[in-house]
Amino acid sequence: MKIYSENFVFNKTASVNSGTAHPNYPITNISTLIVAEQIRCSVAGGSGQLAFTIDMGAAKTCDYIVLGGKSFSDEMGLKVGVADNGADFETSLISAQSTTSARNWAYAFTSTTKRYWYIWLSNIVVNTDYIGILFLGGSYETPHNEEPKINLIDNFRGTNINNIFHRGQIRTKQADSRRGQSGIVLANMTETQKDAFYAEFNSANTMNGISQPFFIEEDDGTISYVKFEPKRYEYIKNIEESYDIRFGVIEQL
Numbered sequence: 001m002k003i004y005s006e007n008f009v010f011n012k013t014a015s016v017n018s019g020t021a022h023p024n025y026p027i028t029n030i031s032t033l034i035v036a037e038q039i040r041c042s043v044a045g046g047s048g049q050l051a052f053t054i055d056m057g058a059a060k061t062c063d064y065i066v067l068g069g070k071s072f073s074d075e076m077g078l079k080v081g082v083a084d085n086g087a088d089f090e091t092s093l094i095s096a097q098s099t100t101s102a103r104n105w106a107y108a109f110t111s112t113t114k115r116y117w118y119i120w121l122s123n124i125v126v127n128t129d130y131i132g133i134l135f136l137g138g139s140y141e142t143p144h145n146e147e148p149k150i151n152l153i154d155n156f157r158g159t160n161i162n163n164i165f166h167r168g169q170i171r172t173k174q175a176d177s178r179r180g181q182s183g184i185v186l187a188n189m190t191e192t193q194k195d196a197f198y199a200e201f202n203s204a205n206t207m208n209g210i211s212q213p214f215f216i217e218e219d220d221g222t223i224s225y226v227k228f229e230p231k232r233y234e235y236i237k238n239i240e241e242s243y244d245i246r247f248g249v250i251e252q253l
Contacts, residue, residue: 001184003200004106005214006137007033008060017118018051019043022127027052033213035069035132035225035252041124048124053086054117054136063111064139065094065119066215068104068225069132076129077122078107082114089118097123103132104215104223108139133225135215140200142186143193182226184216186245194243213252225252 014027020043021027029037030052041050065080076098081089093109117136186197217223229248236244 001142001219002106002217003140003142003214004064004066004135004137004217005140005200005212007135007212007214008056008062009054009134009136010212012057013055014052015055016050016052018049018120019124021050021052025130030054030131030134033133038069038130038132040128040130041121041126043126048126049120049122050124051118051120054119055086056115056117059084059113059115060136061111061113061138062109062117062136064106064108064135064137066104066106066135066223067131067133068135068215068223070103070105070130072098072123072125072129075123076105077120079118079120079122080109081118081120082112083116083118084114086116089116091118091120102223104225106215106217106223111138140196142197143189181229181251182224182249184247184249188238188242189245190242194245197245216249224249226250227252 009031010033012031014030016027019041022040022042025038025040027039029039031054039050065078067076067078070076078094078096078098079091080094081091082093083089093112094107096107098105119134121131189197213225213227215223215225226249229250236246238244
């Protein structure tokens, strides 16, 4: 399972380079964490394109991009470029086309440190297609360890948990009319792995002093936009001197 909690786009400045952003869905919406604050295009550039620059304020190291809450009528084209000066962009990081209708799409690339990031979205139907949220940052992949000898995950503290994740995939799922809640268990982690996870956990929870939404990607490629449940995390030390970490999340899409 991958966790995309680091997002350098949040509260940063964005400006349009090609195409015209819809007046009701301006490009500044890309720097929020609110899916309903979409970006749309009212006048497309060449190839049905909306292109924009994000100024990180300082050089930032990123190795992934996530486009969340998206809805495109055709297959979306994506390019990502970087520059030191906001003008001379290198465009070799990503040149891809989405082959999925899923609302959330993640794409990894070689870790790169730059201040200015240039995003091209193509094959856009004006006024209709949209992106709900965009993340750029550094990813964290949870370790895939052996199953613990004693497994207590099937009843995660006995409280309204619909999905159980284990080793990066959904283990059980039950139908429920409420917003999706998940209990996640990372089994048989070493102390070093435990400490690395908690560093990631605390980073997501302390941004602006509150828990912020982030993306998780299961091993089968399913991507969800979630928030940590308040005070729903713990770790258990096993007889084998390893740790099982349990925590809850609530889907935001």
